[in-house]
Each structure stands twice: as C-alpha cells, then as structure tokens.
Amino acid sequence: MSQVVTYDASEHPVNSVTVYQVNRAEINRRIKVNLASGQNEVEIIHLPSVLDEDSIRVDGIGKAVIFDVIYKPPMPTKKSTDSETLKALLKKKALLDSRQHILEREDSILTSYSNNIDSQHVDSQKLAEFFTLYQERKAALDLQLLELQETLKDTEQEIEEERKLVKSDKKSQKRGVKIVVVVLAEEDGPAELSLSYVVSSAQWKPQYDLRASISNSEKSKSSISLQYRASIWQSTGEDWDNVDLHLSTASPQMGSTVPGVKIAYIREDTPVYYRSSNRKNRKAILERSASFAVPAAPMAMSYSAVGGGGDGGDDEAYYFAGPPAFMKNTQAVANESAISASFNIEGLSSIPSDTDEDSQTHKVTIAVIELDDVSLEWIAVPKELPSAFLQCRVKNTSPYLLLPGPANIFMDNNFVSKSEISQVSSQESFSCSLGVDPEVRVTYHPQRKWVKTVGGLLTSKVTTTSFTQTISLKNNRRATLKKLIVKDNVPVSSDSRIKVVVSEPKGLEDAATVSKSSSVPRGPSKDISLGPNLKVRWAPTAGSDSTSPDDGSDDNVEGTIEWTCAVEPGSSQDLQLSWDVVAPAGVRWTKTG
Known part of the structure; x- marks a missing residue:
C-alpha cells in the first residue's frame, strides 16, 4: 500500500527560472516531503496549465529513488467565466437600484409639494389632513428606503464574494496540472525532489539605454555608457517570488534535425x-x-x-499569361549560433504572473557597460534636411553579446531619440544615431540654372541645361569635425537621347564605369582628392561591389555623390556640384524626385 503525500505548488515558491526569448521558460522547484519506508506517491498539484508535458524532469536528491512520473492534464476550461449566481446577483442589484431611484423620486416630490403649500389660503382642516397624510407617507418611504439600502448593501457584498470565487476559478484554471511522482524510500524521513518543467506564456526582450558623453575638446575622449536591460513578461499562473533568474537566447522548441534541400523545377509557362x-x-x-x-x-x-x-x-x-504554380507554405527559418548566450541576474528577482485585469512587464538590469572605443562622424543630406546628424561608431569591448532591441538615446543626460541596436558580438562594432547636432550649420543654397543651344548646318542642334548647387558647412564646435559626410545626388537619365554629365567635382566622370546616357556610375567608385581633408566619390548603392555592411549603402540611390571632409573649429567649407543635361533640340524633358 503506497503512502500518498500531497504537495500544493501554489503554497510553495519557485526555486529558479530560466526565461527564453521564444515564449518559453524553464522552472525548477525543490520539493521537500516526508516519506515513509517503501513506495510513496507524491501528488504535486496546482501546477501551471501551460506546462509542457514532454519537458517534465524529476530527480531524487539523497536516497529517494524515482520509479515513475505521471502527468495529469488540467480539466477543460469553462466557456463562460461568469457564474449563473453572479449573473442573478447583478440582475437583483439592478432591480434594487431602480426601486431605490423610484422611492427617492417619490420622497422628493412629496417634500417639494409640502414646501409649496400656502397656509394662508388653505382651510385649516384640509391642512391638518395633509400633514397627517404627509407624516404617514413620509415615514413609510423612509422605512422602505432604509430596508432597501440594507438589502442593497448585502447584495453588493454577495457580488463581491461571488467575484472572488469566479476569480479563484480562473486562477485554478491556470493552475490545473497535477504530477504524481512514485518514489521508493529506504526508510522513514524527509526527502527532497528536484522538479523541472517548461511553460509557455513567458518571454524576455532586450532593451537599452545608451548614454553618450561627447567631448568638446581635443584632449578628452567621447564615451558611451550602455545600460543593458531585459523586459520580462509572464502569465503562467504562478508567481516567481525571490527566484534565481536566468535569461537565455536558446530556442528550446526548435528542432535539432538539419533540414534537407528540396528539389526545384523549371517549367514552361503555358499560356x-x-x-x-x-x-x-x-x-x-x-x-x-x-x-x-x-x-x-x-x-x-x-x-x-x-x-x-x-x-x-x-x-x-x-x-x-497562364496562372502561376501554387506556392507551398514556407516554414519559419531560425538562424541559430553554435553557442547560445545566457545571462545570470544577480540577486533574487520577483516576477508576478499577469492577470486579466493587470498586465505589465518587469525590467531587470543585465549589465551596465562602459565603452570608450568611440568614433564620431557627422552625416548631412541637405537636399532633404539642412542639418547634420551625429552618428557614433562604438566597439563592443565587453564580454556580452548585444541582442537586437530598441534603445533610448541620451546625449549629455538629455533624451534625444529612439533607435535600434542590431546583434553585436563581443569585439564587434555598431553604429547608432545621436540625433541632430545644432553646433554644425548646413546651408543648401538655391540652385542655379542656365540653358544654351549649340549646333549648326553640319551637326544636330543640342540643348544643354546646366545646374550648379552649392552647399556650405560651418563648424561651431570647439573640436574638429574629423569626419563629416555630405550626400547629394544628380538625376539619372532613362532615355538614351538624354545625357547627364557631371562637370564638378572634376574627375567623377572618370572614377567609375558609366552608362551610355550618363556619367553616373554603374559599378564601384574610388575616392577623388579635392584638397586637404576633402575627398569625393560616387556613393555605393546596395548590392554594388564596393559596399560594406556599415557604409550606409542601403540609404543611397543611384546618382548619389558623397563628400567626406574634416572641418576645424570655427571654420567653414563650401561644396559645389555642377552637372549638364544634354538633349537634342526640341526634346522636352522633366525631372522627378
């Protein structure tokens, strides 16, 4: 005959929790029970209903031997969360409220009528009869209102108690799993079991506070303080009070089987x-x-x-055209590194389970990272916005893996913007924008334009429309702008009869392979020196041979020109872009964008 020992999980705390990013968490409990010599059945009740049956693991600590582990799923949930009793009580309260309103209205009318009686124009006998009626009716109304208010108070108390029962039922529905562990003990006495299981309805996401301290002199260095935090949410039904908390980037629900390559066919598109x-x-x-x-x-x-x-x-x-072949539903693809990252949170953490009435996230600090390998650059696209954006490039010199997540950007203790940090391994670099720098003035002057037509008897007439654009830069900082990037663009011709020729900066037409109708490059470009601390090139576009992951090529369109310069404190720099649009006389053209 086995001894049955009941262990109520809702009355005992969780020991440790490992939270994953993929809607999973692994829970560990240390269960202390008193066993009798021989076979025992330890019933662990009120476990989360979102528990994964296949993830259950029970280990005996000490001399206890585990014979069997039995999983008992939760009972089917009720369709309606409100009980019939609660509905009846709410209906009763509504009727009582209505009855109270009627009695109060009647009392108000009776009182108002008595106040409007003029004793000088009313017979004394009739006045005495009215007061007798008033006293009787007023006393009856007061008694009915008093009894009604007592009944209403009792009904409200019953509603509150019934709501607590309904809430308790909802909570019990969230904790409906029972596990029976069959244990063999050599002798009477205390024993300890280690129970681990995986639950859904829990996850964590990284987020950052990036605080930049920008140097205003050549002697000091700029630095970045990165607060690495985790936003944790869970609605498993059980509270995690004072637990040893771990965060992991592993994917416990992902399969470990290497997928095979499926055959692909090419067929004639039959009309x-x-x-x-x-x-x-x-x-x-x-x-x-x-x-x-x-x-x-x-x-x-x-x-x-x-x-x-x-x-x-x-x-x-x-x-x-014939209908395309039906596409198969694609499967989700996860890119997993060979080793997942994990973070151990110092101290003990408390993450209560969310309820239907109260949903919130909880933030814990993973680390505060001080980074001093910082390089600054300013980027301006004055055609769109005459401002210079300060961007910093930071090397992750910490041992932490930075996961993709949102970042709040602060500069000199002032909030400036929100940004995103991509995945950055240790010793890798990343870039982030610190917003507009008001100390750098960018002026986009009005564009100049003139037209001339050339040609004669032996040659066809052509019309040349010339454009000149001037951009002025002014550094009002007390430190040198070591790398200021300015971007502008010239139009790209889509008609072989119309040519676009860049005349200034000189040398751009020879810097890259050009198309038949334009000196805009179709391939990689090289830097052209225009003087001390000033160079220009055709900006790389996404997919070109000269692109790199961090050159911002995704933002560049064909025809983009990029200057890179250094500007001393208090100094100015003028940039000039000139180009000609050459077309046969009589051919009208227009520019879009």
Whole structure:
C-alpha cells in the first residue's frame, strides 16, 4: 500500500527560472516531503496549465529513488467565466437600484409639494389632513428606503464574494496540472525532489539605454555608457517570488534535425487562350480570368484580331499569361549560433504572473557597460534636411553579446531619440544615431540654372541645361569635425537621347564605369582628392561591389555623390556640384524626385 503525500505548488515558491526569448521558460522547484519506508506517491498539484508535458524532469536528491512520473492534464476550461449566481446577483442589484431611484423620486416630490403649500389660503382642516397624510407617507418611504439600502448593501457584498470565487476559478484554471511522482524510500524521513518543467506564456526582450558623453575638446575622449536591460513578461499562473533568474537566447522548441534541400523545377509557362465570338464578351472574359492572377501583381494580357471568322472584325482571340504554380507554405527559418548566450541576474528577482485585469512587464538590469572605443562622424543630406546628424561608431569591448532591441538615446543626460541596436558580438562594432547636432550649420543654397543651344548646318542642334548647387558647412564646435559626410545626388537619365554629365567635382566622370546616357556610375567608385581633408566619390548603392555592411549603402540611390571632409573649429567649407543635361533640340524633358 503506497503512502500518498500531497504537495500544493501554489503554497510553495519557485526555486529558479530560466526565461527564453521564444515564449518559453524553464522552472525548477525543490520539493521537500516526508516519506515513509517503501513506495510513496507524491501528488504535486496546482501546477501551471501551460506546462509542457514532454519537458517534465524529476530527480531524487539523497536516497529517494524515482520509479515513475505521471502527468495529469488540467480539466477543460469553462466557456463562460461568469457564474449563473453572479449573473442573478447583478440582475437583483439592478432591480434594487431602480426601486431605490423610484422611492427617492417619490420622497422628493412629496417634500417639494409640502414646501409649496400656502397656509394662508388653505382651510385649516384640509391642512391638518395633509400633514397627517404627509407624516404617514413620509415615514413609510423612509422605512422602505432604509430596508432597501440594507438589502442593497448585502447584495453588493454577495457580488463581491461571488467575484472572488469566479476569480479563484480562473486562477485554478491556470493552475490545473497535477504530477504524481512514485518514489521508493529506504526508510522513514524527509526527502527532497528536484522538479523541472517548461511553460509557455513567458518571454524576455532586450532593451537599452545608451548614454553618450561627447567631448568638446581635443584632449578628452567621447564615451558611451550602455545600460543593458531585459523586459520580462509572464502569465503562467504562478508567481516567481525571490527566484534565481536566468535569461537565455536558446530556442528550446526548435528542432535539432538539419533540414534537407528540396528539389526545384523549371517549367514552361503555358499560356491559356480564350476565344470570344464578339467584343461584347471581352469584359466578362477579363473578369473571369482575373481569378487566375496573383493578387499583388497586374495580369499581363494581350489580344489580336484573328481572320477567317464569319463576323469579320468581331471575332477575336485573347491571350492571357497562364496562372502561376501554387506556392507551398514556407516554414519559419531560425538562424541559430553554435553557442547560445545566457545571462545570470544577480540577486533574487520577483516576477508576478499577469492577470486579466493587470498586465505589465518587469525590467531587470543585465549589465551596465562602459565603452570608450568611440568614433564620431557627422552625416548631412541637405537636399532633404539642412542639418547634420551625429552618428557614433562604438566597439563592443565587453564580454556580452548585444541582442537586437530598441534603445533610448541620451546625449549629455538629455533624451534625444529612439533607435535600434542590431546583434553585436563581443569585439564587434555598431553604429547608432545621436540625433541632430545644432553646433554644425548646413546651408543648401538655391540652385542655379542656365540653358544654351549649340549646333549648326553640319551637326544636330543640342540643348544643354546646366545646374550648379552649392552647399556650405560651418563648424561651431570647439573640436574638429574629423569626419563629416555630405550626400547629394544628380538625376539619372532613362532615355538614351538624354545625357547627364557631371562637370564638378572634376574627375567623377572618370572614377567609375558609366552608362551610355550618363556619367553616373554603374559599378564601384574610388575616392577623388579635392584638397586637404576633402575627398569625393560616387556613393555605393546596395548590392554594388564596393559596399560594406556599415557604409550606409542601403540609404543611397543611384546618382548619389558623397563628400567626406574634416572641418576645424570655427571654420567653414563650401561644396559645389555642377552637372549638364544634354538633349537634342526640341526634346522636352522633366525631372522627378
């Protein structure tokens, strides 16, 4: 005969928790029970209903031997969270409120009527009769109101108690799992079991506070203080009070099997033909065939007259591109590193379970990282906004892996913006924007334009439209701007008859491979020196051979020119961009963007 020992998990705290980023958490409990010699059944009740059955692990500490572990799932949840008793009580309270309003209204009318009686114009006998009636009716109303208020108070108390029961039922529904552990003990006495299991409805996300201290002199260095925090949320049904908290980037629900490569086929896109006896049916054919088209793209279609029909030109055949092959549902792809990162939070943490009425996240600090390997650069796109944005490039010299997450940016203890930090390993560098620097003045002057036509009897006339754009920079800081990047662009011709030729800065037309109709490069560019601390190039675009992950090429469009300069304190720098649009005389063109 086995001895049954009941252990209520809701009355005992959790020992340690490991929270994952993928809606999972691993819970560990140390269960202390008194066992009898021989076989014992330890019933662990009120465990979370979101517990994963396959993740249960029980180990005996000491001389206890585990024979079996039995999982008992929670009972099916009720469809309605409000009990019939609560509904009846709420209905009763509504009727009592209505009755109270009627009695109070009657009392108000009776009192108002008595106040309006003029004793000088009313017979004394009738006045005495009214006062007798008033006293009787007023006393009856007061008694009814008093009894009604007592009943209403009792009903409200019953509603509150019933709501507590409903809330308790909801909580018990969240903690409906029971685990039975069959244990063999050599002798009577205390024993300890280690119970671990994985639950859903819990996750953590990284977030950062980046505080930048920017140097205003050549003697001091700029530095970054990065507060690395975790935002934790859980609604497992059990509170984590004073637990040893760990954070992990592992994915416990991901499979470990290496996926295979699936075969891909190429087939002929077979067209589908429809034949219409007259033009009137064309609209109906187009509407019916629209169901074959991919919703996100327009259907390619053409039609041509086919001779030989008895109805002359009314007999036409229509051609539609055949429907694309159905695509299979793609599976989610996770990129996992060979070693996952984990963080141990110092001290003990308390993360209560969220309820339906109270949902919140809890923040814990992983580390405060001081970074002094900081390089600054200023970036301006004056055509769009005449301001210089301060951007810092920081090397992660800490041993911590920085995970992708939002960052609040502070500069000199002032909040400036929100940004995003991508995944950064130890000893890798990352960039972040610190917002607009008001100490750097950028002026985008009005564009100058003039037109001339050349050509004669032996050559075709061409019209050349010349443009000149001047950009002025002023450094009002007390330190040198060692790297100020300015971007502008020239138009790109899409017509072989119209050419765009950059005349200044000189040398750009020879800096890269150019198209037939433009000196805008189609390939990698090289830097051209324009003087001390000033160089220019065609900015790399995404996908070109000269791009690197950190050069901002994703923001560049074709035709973008990039100056890089250094500006001393209090000094100015002028940049000039000139280009010609050459087109045959009489060909009108327009510029967009």
